[in-house]
Amino acid sequence: MSIVTAIIDVLIGVLSIIGVIVFGLLFIFNKNKSKSNTTNGFKKPLIVSAALFVLSIIVIIGGASLFGEKYPNDSPGTITKEQFDYIQEDMSKEKIKEELGSPKSSDDEINEWDYTIIKDSGPTDRNVNLHFNPDDKLALKMDGGYFYPDKETSSKSKNVDEETEKTNFDYEFSVESVIEDTIGETRNRVDDGVVDTVLEIKANNNLGKKDGGLILIMDLSGPLPLSSKTADREINKDTLEIIKEIEDSTIIDRPIDEYVFFWHLPLSDSSGNEEESKAYKISIKNDAIEKIDFNHISSVELQDISSEYRKMFQ
Secondary structure, three states: OOHHHHHHHHHHHHHHHHHHHHHHHHHHHHHHHHOOOOHHHHHHHHHHHHHHHHHHHHHHHHHHHHHOOOOOOOOOOEEOHHHHHHOOOOOEHHHHHHHHOOOOEEEOOOOEEEEEEEEOOEEEEEEEEEEEOOOOEEEEEEOOOOOOOOEEEEOOOOOHHHOEEEEHHHHHHHHHHHHHHHHOOEEEEOOOEEEEOEEEEEEEEOOOOOOOOEEEEEEEEOOOOOOHHHHHHHHHHHHHHHHHHHHHOOOOOOOEEEEEEEEEEEEEOOOOOEEEEEEEEEEEEHHHHOOOOHHHHHHOOHHHHOOEEEEOOO
């Protein structure tokens, strides 16, 4: 709520209280006066005081309607297709909040907002994910294929008569297979034994470029680190190896415009309890990938070429 709105709300409250007090005083005054005057002499002031009371009620209701907190869709944390189309890359959080209101949920560590998708019949069980860069500008928006179905026709290495229809789910499955072939299906953990390497993969149409490319968002279990420095080195190596294999893959026949990695590691909280948490967020765009010499990945520093490199632990 803004300062101006807060001031107006206070003024409305003060006026309402004054109206009620005036009504009460006039009512008492007129009642006492009626004992020595005619009934008609009592009615006129009473009508005035009643009018003031009604006016105060109108001010309260009207003020709440005009200046109370509003939600664009009459429901907090929701988004329509029209609003999804309106928000674009590099739009600030403030501008998006003006259009959508506050998000349903947010994660400050990875700079992500979630809004519930709403249709004419009301809120759905699907979300739109908004990812922001370190400058709090919109980096990418994901509808999970709800507004724009995840279907693309592929003709790579095929004749027109042999074209097959693929969904983004197919690409997610293919990427998972590539990752598991590259760094393994599981990761070792001290207490939990082993955990799955692939936690979640989302393939999203790149609606920013509209070039038929994909944005891949991958939640993966990282290698068990011996130290922070070791973790940096291993995450750097695994990230680059995965990108190399995906870029070389023949089963992924659409360009990848951006890779977003969320690496999970067993981290301790302030109470000393250990749990799997997001430890790294690494975003790297296609133009940076094209410059990488994958024959010498040990010399490549992701912190220098990533559009975002965030480490969520010390």
